[in-house]
Structure formats: C-alpha cells, structure tokens
Amino acid sequence: QKEVEQDPGPLSVPEGAIVSLNCTYSNSAFQYFMWYRQYSRKGPELLMYTYSSGNKEDGRFTAQVDKSSKYISLFIRDSQPSDSATYLCAMLGGNNRLAFGKGNQVVVIP
C-alpha cells in the first residue's frame, strides 16, 4: 500500500463548477498536508498547506483535513479555465521529504 493514495482519474468540468479532489494516507506520522498545482511541462507549485484537521480557505480554494479518517480534500469554487492543471496532494514526512499522490488532471471547459 502506498503511503498516499490519490485516484488519478482525469476530471473535466464546465467553467463555474465546483471541483472536488481528495487523497487518503496511511502514515499516521504525517502532520503537514499540502496541495500542489502542476501545469504541463512545469514543476509543481504550492497551492495550499495546512497542519490541523478542519478547513482552510484561500480565495476560491478550500483545503480540508480529517486526521481521524486520514483523508484530505481540495475544493475549487467557481472554477476557471486557468485552473486547468494537475493537482497533487502531498504530505510532509521525516527529513522534509514530500510524499505525493499520483495527481488529478483537471480540465475546466469554457
């Protein structure tokens, strides 16, 4: 079992829809949780991070963590074509190494 599971299926939504992404993890030692966005042929860039259970909002983006279920989510409200990218969940483990999910390719159709 991988440390971080993210169903890698692509997601295609119309502009303005809510995008919902999620990951599960198995390592209870993970304390910090991130979402990265990766555009084609670019490196990942940090979108949001959190360390506690609950919700964190940043503009149109909401990150949710449920440590008891080892489950994290990312919601994108009022999605825009510029949100089209691959979204990767990541957890921070020992020695600052990031453990990534496989990523979800999101396409927002105008």
Add this chain to the structure above:
Amino acid sequence: GAGVSQTPSNKVTEKGKYVELRCDPISGHTALYWYRQSLGQGPEFLIYFQGTGAADDSGLPNDRFFAVRPEGSVSTLKIQRTERGDSAVYLCASSSGAGGLTDTQYFGPGTRLTVL
C-alpha cells in the same frame, strides 16, 4: 528573484550511457531535494541535501544514481549505465532549510530524461 533552474530541460541518451543533470537552487536556500516523476505519477523523493551533505539519500533507487552538492549551492544528479526505466522527469526543489510546514519547497521545471 530567480527561481530554481535546471539544465538541460531535455536530455535524450542511449541505454548504457552516463548522464548528469544540474540544479541551481534559489540563492540562499540551504536545503535541496531531487525527485523523479514518471508519466502519470506524482514525484517520488530521491535525495535531500542540507548544505553540502546528503541528509537523506534513501530514495535513490540503486547505486547507479549519485548526487553531489560540493559547495552547498548547485547540485548534480549523476546516473550511470542508464536504463530505459530511468526515463522520467527529474525535478529539483530547494527550501530555506528551516524545516517544518513553512519551509516551502520550490520546484524547478525539471529535466525530461529519455533513455532510448
């Protein structure tokens, strides 16, 4: 300021050859990381440097892979006797080295390695 840069952006080589991939971190960042991203996968950790020393090299897949950071800035990932399975995007990241959640890792654009 400038972000993390990686050269070359693309590298095509033949099976069995030796390759070097270079990473220039953000100026002043003491921590540097290498990850490998295969097609359709998330990045996988390879090695982490704090200054000149490898703090954690447990992600290197085998002894054909080696990385150095002799002056605590630029790093080179070296792959000997390349195999077709080494084909991937090799990502470098750097961070301030303070540790913890706020020690954001900034990624470069990667080097796309293709082994024929």
